[in-house]
Every structure is written in structure tokens, then in C-alpha cells.
Amino acid sequence: MKLKFLLLITFLALICCKREQKILSSDWTVISKRLEYKEENNTLLVKSGNYTYNFKKNQTPLKKIILLNASLVGYISELNAENLIIGVSSPEYIYSQKIQNLIRTGKIQNVGSDQKYDVEKIIALKPDAIFTNHIASFDNTYQLLKNNGIQVIFLDEYMEQNPLEKTAYIKLFGKLFGKDKEAETKYEGIKKNYNELKQLALKAKQKPVVLANEMYGDVWYLPGGKTSLANYIADANAQYVLKNNTEEKAVTMSFEDVFSKSAGVQYWINAGNHVSKKEMLSINPFYAKLDVFNKGKIYGVAGRERQKANDFFESGVVRSDLVLKDDIKIFHPELLPDYQLTYMKELE
Structure with a gap:
């Protein structure tokens, strides 16, 4: 009787472990309180602020993107993924020489400014996704783009106040571009440097x-x-x-x-x-x-x-x-x- 009881306890424990593993495998990767993502049923789910995005397995990695904010360029450059960019707005605010060269040769198109986007050009370019900060005055434009089958992804990296959480947005771009390992390596390297510098600063008198x-x-x-x-x-x-x-x-x-x-x-x-x-x-x-x-x-x-x-x-x-x-x-x-x-x- 005692042996049967022990076997039952062991069996239940194994079931619980399997269930726990299943739960853990579907956990969200939390970047910050504003951004998280997870893979579930061959779909990549992304929660950014008040918005949720679904990417089917055949939709990623993204191959053609448009950036409407220069503040997002750094993530793309850090992953050496400039070749994915087909359009940018306000190119005069972009520092990257590599991207400027691509603009100059016509491989990246100017799609307007934060005053007015060239919607027709954006639709004609057929991007897999557009990345931007949400600006309420452009809601009609965003809706028009969505109606034409274009995924508009709003990111709030500018609202992040923890420096390393802002850096960690690179993980999402890595996931979307099929550069997960590279993004993780970049993040961990920056995090290591940051924490070592923080310790160094404590030596100041x-x-x-x-x-x-x-x-x-x-x-x-x-x-x-x-x-x-x-x-x-x-x-x-x-x-x-x-x-x-x-x-x-x-x-x-x-x-x-x-x-x-x-x-x-x-x-x-x-x-x-x-x-x-x-x-x-x-x-x-x-x-x-x-x-x-x-x-x-x-x-x-x-x-x-x-x-x-x-x-x-x-x-x-x-x-x-x-x-x-x-x-x-x-x-x-x-x-x-x-x-x-x-x-x-x-x-x-």
C-alpha cells in the first residue's frame, strides 16, 4: 500500500513537472512593462503598449521594412540589417552613413516626414511592416495603411526610463528579423559593459x-x-x-x-x-x-x-x-x- 502511494506521488509529480515545463515554454519574453513577446501555435505574439500583433510563421523573418522614426534606426544598424530597410521618413535626421548611402543609391526611399507621409509610395513599396512611435494625429493614415494590408507596429522605446530595457528592444527586432542569437549576444555584451562601468563608477571618491x-x-x-x-x-x-x-x-x-x-x-x-x-x-x-x-x-x-x-x-x-x-x-x-x-x- 505504501509502495502504491509513493508511485502515485511520483506519477503526480511528473505530471506537474511536465505541465510546469509546458507553461514555462509559453511564457512571455518580457522586455519591459511596455513590451513583451512569445511564440505560440506557430505564431509570434507581440504586445507593445496597448497594441497586440500576430505574426504567422510564414510572415517572419521580415524582409522589407519602413522606419518612420530615426530613433529606431540604431537597433537596425546594431544588427547589421540595413538591407531590410526599403523606406524611411525625414532622412535628413538619420546619422548612419550606411543608410545615407543606401538612400543616395535609391535602395531606400524617402517616404515623407513627420508632417506628412507619402501614403501612395508606402503602399507601392509593399513593406512587410512599418515601425513607428504612435502619433495620434496620424491615426487616419495608420488606418489607411492597415486597410491596404500593411502591418503598422507602434513601439514606445522613447518612453523607457531604464537604460538597459531600452537597449533590450533589440531582442524584438532580432526575433522579427530571424537574428535572435545575434540580438541576444549584442544585448548581453552591452549589459555586461554597462554593469561593469556601473561598478567602476563606485570607485570614485x-x-x-x-x-x-x-x-x-x-x-x-x-x-x-x-x-x-x-x-x-x-x-x-x-x-x-x-x-x-x-x-x-x-x-x-x-x-x-x-x-x-x-x-x-x-x-x-x-x-x-x-x-x-x-x-x-x-x-x-x-x-x-x-x-x-x-x-x-x-x-x-x-x-x-x-x-x-x-x-x-x-x-x-x-x-x-x-x-x-x-x-x-x-x-x-x-x-x-x-x-x-x-x-x-x-x-x-
Whole structure:
């Protein structure tokens, strides 16, 4: 009787294990709270924000795509998948020289701008999918494209505030392009670099105070304390002026509000793409009242810029390790004596 009971327990345990394995095999791959995907019944399911997409087995890997946002270009370039792109909007904002060459030779078409897309051209190109951030004013255009059998995929990578989660979007592109292993390898490499740099930053003896962004008109859009910029500063072992703030978006402030928080600030980063402090003053003379402007160091994001295109908003979206490395070099130059800044540039 005892033997039968033990056999029954073993049998039930095996069934539970098999069931558990089956459940685990269908688990979602979670990139962030905004993005996840899984394969089920020969279908790739993707959840992005409020949208769900289904890709049948014969629909992937994608072979022809259109990008309507330059911020998504970095993922494609990192996977060496530029040959999949058949159309882009606002090509003047794309930094990649390889993509610019493909545009020049006609292999990638200009399909309009964020003011107006060339819907007829897009339909004629017959892309497997279009990738873009959702813009409500274009809902009618999106619907027209969908009515013509074109998959429009909305991604919210610009809303991600965890740097490595933003990097992890490369996994979805890898899955859609049949480059799963390559995407995973790229992500793990960037993650490893990022975490090693984060540990290196902890060796710094001082923790400088940091200000960020700039004024537009009479408003200073200061990144909230839970934004990606604030997370980069924290991971670089520095103190952000709004470190105790809980917003994941920019906080609007007057110059007086920022001035009241600027005492002791040693570094000012992401100060636009200005070429000099003199240029900054010509736009806003109030900056001269800030101690950091006169005694500290100011850095803009003009390290890799070509006319209207800026690589900080392209490859920098994926290469969170290089963005962090720039910040550490700025705040703790002694930790990276031989490193030259990638995206940032000091204003003289």
C-alpha cells in the first residue's frame, strides 16, 4: 500500500513537472512593462503598449521594412540589417552613413516626414511592416495603411526610463528579423559593459552635483528624478539636482526655480547641441547667472552630429553602455583616463 502511494506521488509529480515545463515554454519574453513577446501555435505574439500583433510563421523573418522614426534606426544598424530597410521618413535626421548611402543609391526611399507621409509610395513599396512611435494625429493614415494590408507596429522605446530595457528592444527586432542569437549576444555584451562601468563608477571618491537640459523660451524642461537621464547620472555615481523627484517625464520649471536648485552644481550635461557657451548666452543671457556656467563644466550632445542628424538619438538609444561611459568620463575622468567621449562634447 505504501509502495502504491509513493508511485502515485511520483506519477503526480511528473505530471506537474511536465505541465510546469509546458507553461514555462509559453511564457512571455518580457522586455519591459511596455513590451513583451512569445511564440505560440506557430505564431509570434507581440504586445507593445496597448497594441497586440500576430505574426504567422510564414510572415517572419521580415524582409522589407519602413522606419518612420530615426530613433529606431540604431537597433537596425546594431544588427547589421540595413538591407531590410526599403523606406524611411525625414532622412535628413538619420546619422548612419550606411543608410545615407543606401538612400543616395535609391535602395531606400524617402517616404515623407513627420508632417506628412507619402501614403501612395508606402503602399507601392509593399513593406512587410512599418515601425513607428504612435502619433495620434496620424491615426487616419495608420488606418489607411492597415486597410491596404500593411502591418503598422507602434513601439514606445522613447518612453523607457531604464537604460538597459531600452537597449533590450533589440531582442524584438532580432526575433522579427530571424537574428535572435545575434540580438541576444549584442544585448548581453552591452549589459555586461554597462554593469561593469556601473561598478567602476563606485570607485570614485567624490559624487558631483549635476544639472541637465536647457530652457526653451521661458521654460526649463528638467528631466524628472525617475527618467533615463536621472538613472544614467545615478549609475555614473553622481547626484542629480532632482534625484528625489519621482516623475518619469520632464518637469517644467522657470529659470528662478532651477537657479534655486543650482547651488553646488559642478556639471551641466545634455545642454542641447550648442557649439559654445557664447552661443548659449546669445539664446538665453540668464545662463550667466548660474555658477556652473561660469565655474563648472558644460557638455552638449554634439559629439557625433552631422547637419540635422545626431547619433546620440540613434545609436545612443541602443548603446546605453557608451552613454554611461560618457557620463563617467565627465564626472570621474580619473576612472577612464584614455577614453574619448562618444556622444558628449564639452562647450568652451
